[in-house]
Amino acid sequence: FISCTDVVRVYRIGDIEIAALRGLSLEVDRGEMISIMGPSGSGKTTLLNILGGLDRANAGTIRVDDVSLGFTPVSELVNYRRRVVGHIFQNLNLIHTLTALENVELPMIFNETDRGTRKKRAEELLHIVDLSDRLQHKPDELSGGQQQRVAIAAALANDPPILLADEPTGELDSETSRIIVNYLLRINREFDKTIIMVTHNPIVAAATRRILRIEDGNIVGTYTPAQM
Amino acid sequence: FISCTDVVRVYRIGDIEIAALRGLSLEVDRGEMISIMGPSGSGKTTLLNILGGLDRANAGTIRVDDVSLGFTPVSELVNYRRRVVGHIFQNLNLIHTLTALENVELPMIFNETDRGTRKKRAEELLHIVDLSDRLQHKPDELSGGQQQRVAIAAALANDPPILLADEPTGELDSETSRIIVNYLLRINREFDKTIIMVTHNPIVAAATRRILRIEDGNIVGTYTPAQM
Numbered sequence: 001f002i003s004c005t006d007v008v009r010v011y012r013i014g015d016i017e018i019a020a021l022r023g024l025s026l027e028v029d030r031g032e033m034i035s036i037m038g039p040s041g042s043g044k045t046t047l048l049n050i051l052g053g054l055d056r057a058n059a060g061t062i063r064v065d066d067v068s069l070g071f072t073p074v075s076e077l078v079n080y081r082r083r084v085v086g087h088i089f090q091n092l093n094l095i096h097t098l099t100a101l102e103n104v105e106l107p108m109i110f111n112e113t114d115r116g117t118r119k120k121r122a123e124e125l126l127h128i129v130d131l132s133d134r135l136q137h138k139p140d141e142l143s144g145g146q147q148q149r150v151a152i153a154a155a156l157a158n159d160p161p162i163l164l165a166d167e168p169t170g171e172l173d174s175e176t177s178r179i180i181v182n183y184l185l186r187i188n189r190e191f192d193k194t195i196i197m198v199t200h201n202p203i204v205a206a207a208t209r210r211i212l213r214i215e216d217g218n219i220v221g222t223y224t225p226a227q228m
Numbered sequence: 229f230i231s232c233t234d235v236v237r238v239y240r241i242g243d244i245e246i247a248a249l250r251g252l253s254l255e256v257d258r259g260e261m262i263s264i265m266g267p268s269g270s271g272k273t274t275l276l277n278i279l280g281g282l283d284r285a286n287a288g289t290i291r292v293d294d295v296s297l298g299f300t301p302v303s304e305l306v307n308y309r310r311r312v313v314g315h316i317f318q319n320l321n322l323i324h325t326l327t328a329l330e331n332v333e334l335p336m337i338f339n340e341t342d343r344g345t346r347k348k349r350a351e352e353l354l355h356i357v358d359l360s361d362r363l364q365h366k367p368d369e370l371s372g373g374q375q376q377r378v379a380i381a382a383a384l385a386n387d388p389p390i391l392l393a394d395e396p397t398g399e400l401d402s403e404t405s406r407i408i409v410n411y412l413l414r415i416n417r418e419f420d421k422t423i424i425m426v427t428h429n430p431i432v433a434a435a436t437r438r439i440l441r442i443e444d445g446n447i448v449g450t451y452t453p454a455q456m
């Protein structure tokens with residue numbers, strides 16, 4: 001369903017080259033939920049950005065369902081990002097001039113969802129992440145963990161078949177982390193969502209059936225929860 | 229050394245009041261390193277922002293050494309922030325137009341440190357956080373964890389006697405977290421720094437001798453590492 005073969009991503013800054021991905025290969029089946037762990041700077045966000053259609057690899061092939069990401073025109077990438085993949089960003093990417101509710105509505109506005117449907121859906125998602133009493137608050141009026149939960153709700157707004165979650169529990173206490181991970185597990189099982197989650201927390205990773213280890217831009221190992 | 233007595237902080241947004249701190253009291257001795265844990269939205273960042281001279285309480289008394297923070301004129305708060313306290317922010321607060329090196333130099337520029345001294349110190353601190361090979365990179369050219377480490381180095385630039393660390397390892401893998409926490413423990417012991425660290429990670433908290441639990445804007449318990 002998701003297939004990466006020998007993916008390379010090199011960033012160039014002046015004369016310096018940083019090889020973030022060095023011929024990375026992985027496969028994820030439809031309806032699977034996996035975790036990726038690895039040291040800081042090992043290429044996790046880079047990988048998720050490419051899978052999310054926000055960046056392009058320098059070499060290698062990436063297929064998501066019937067979309068070959070390296071060959072897709074920019075106009076079709078926009079459609080891919082709206083309908084196929086939801087992305088919980090490590091740096092949250094909330095719009096600071098919009099309220100929590102408006103941040104969750106925004107992806108649906110781009111998707112041309114009607115007003116009543118999107119407001120109801122946004123309220124529903126913010127309820128799931130326990131922020132029903134903060135709908136009209138802007139990001140600067142929320143704690144770090146509350147902001148992260150708005151970002152999670154926003155990523156789910158268009159009910160995407162694939163979810164890329166880049167450290168979705170980094171700012172959250174254990175109990176709230178558990179609620180979020182349980183929610184992701186539920187939508188994986190009940191709605192057949194494909195979920196790739198990056199995490200530094202082995203307890204969170206152990207909730208998934210397969211954990212990949214990335215180091216220096218390559219997958220170096222696969223683990224089961226028991227091995228965590 | 230640090231004393232909070234019945235500290236209240238209420239945020240008002242239109243007609244709504246959010247009571248972030250509800251009569252919180254705590255004491256920290258000079259040279260002590262403590263942790264604070266608590267659920268998302270429980271008041272941890274609010275407390276650190278007040279102790280860091282970035283916000284004011286609505287009621288209560290806060291003394292840090294001989295400075296009474298509620299009565300300090302703004303001009304003296306600026307001096308307090310430059311010389312007395314270093315702050316590792318939860319949202320990092322890096323300047324995106326500056327390189328890693330310049331971000332660490334900036335607090336020293338405000339402190340009027342001479343150029344040669346500050347460049348050397350900045351390089352030294354970025355070496356400690358294992359970023360010697362990334363001095364000229366801007367935050368957008370660094371991973372999430374690399375950015376966090378720049379923020380840590382910046383907080384230490386003026387060698388403050390007090391360090392407020394708001395989730396300093398949230399973006400870091402276990403090994404890098406361990407390096408950072410060991411470094412903080414070392415400066416606490418060798419240089420008598422007073423450190424207050426907020427963390428969601430019980431392993432990180434257990435590195436300190438005293439762990440405070442905060443819930444709904446109050447300290448509700450004190451623990452030892454053994455109890456973690």
Ligand SMILES: Nc1ncnc2c1ncn2[C@@H]1O[C@H](COP(=O)(O)OP(=O)(O)OP(=O)(O)O)[C@@H](O)[C@H]1O
Pocket residue numbers: 140141142143144145146171172173239240241246247248266267268269270271272273274275318
């Ligand atoms: N500028 C603000 N305006 C309004 N409310 C605020 C503001 N800053 C914080 N709050 C609210 O005050 C409460 C405490 O926030 P605080 O940031 O101190 O929590 P926290 O314990 O650091 O949480 P987290 O673990 O999520 O970072 C929260 O309900 C938050 O939404």
Ligand SMILES: Nc1ncnc2c1ncn2[C@@H]1O[C@H](COP(=O)(O)OP(=O)(O)OP(=O)(O)O)[C@@H](O)[C@H]1O
Pocket residue numbers: 011012013018019020038039040041042043044045046047090368369370371372373374399400401
């Ligand atoms: N825009 C960019 N320009 C230059 N280098 C970059 C850029 N983005 C990432 N890098 C570099 O590529 C490498 C991989 O970065 P990436 O963000 O994928 O790491 P990561 O595994 O997500 O790390 P973390 O756990 O710290 O978030 C790092 O060395 C990083 O500094």
Ligand SMILES: [Mg+2]
Pocket residue numbers: 044045046090371372373
């Ligand atoms: Mg990352």
Ligand SMILES: [Mg+2]
Pocket residue numbers: 143144145272273274318
């Ligand atoms: Mg906080």
